[in-house]
Amino acid sequence: RSDNHMRSIHDLELAGKLVLLRCDLNVPFENGEIQDDFRLEQSVPSIQYVAAQGAKCIIIAHFGRPTLPKIRNSKFEIRNFSLKPITQRLQELMSKEVKFIANPIGEEVRKQIEDMRPGEIAVLENIRFYKGEEENDPVFAKLLASLGDIYINDAFGACHRAHASIVGITQFLPSAAG
Secondary structure: OOOOOOOEHHHOOOOOOEEEEEOOOOOOEEOOEEOOOHHHHHHHHHHHHHHHOOOEEEEEOOOOOOOHHHHOOOHHHHHHOOOHHHHHHHHHHHOOOEEEEOOOOOHHHHHHHHHOOOOOEEEEOOHHHOHHHHOOOHHHHHHHHOOOOEEEEOOHHHOOOOOOOOOHHHHOOOEEEO
């Protein structure tokens, strides 16, 4: 491999690893319905590959542009920007169980990930619910990185953003493109 070669998902040994896979699950959503699941369909091959390699696949994604001050006080805002319905559709597309982890920060998420078996898949709740995401806060990025062994970016539509789950996390984990 030359120094100019960008590492890809196929360059890494994934078996037995905790893989944080940044996906673009930001789909058009109206009246409780996904309007177009093209981005979900495009994420499926990378998710399937990670799972097939015997890794625990932990998906990090955002959905919409929730306004942080409102989220702290509004169940309506959280419900409208939750990745839970998107996770359900992803599960249908994959014909395989996809777990939903409602709180990606704290000890409970660590327990849920630990309880997963190799080849299982989980989606963390909307990463934009956390202030440190859009600020590319290094403390938040390190906290995210602590959930995995490897980081793979498959969210090519969001790569231009200097956010913690896209840029900051790469400072703490071996990283590759999906």
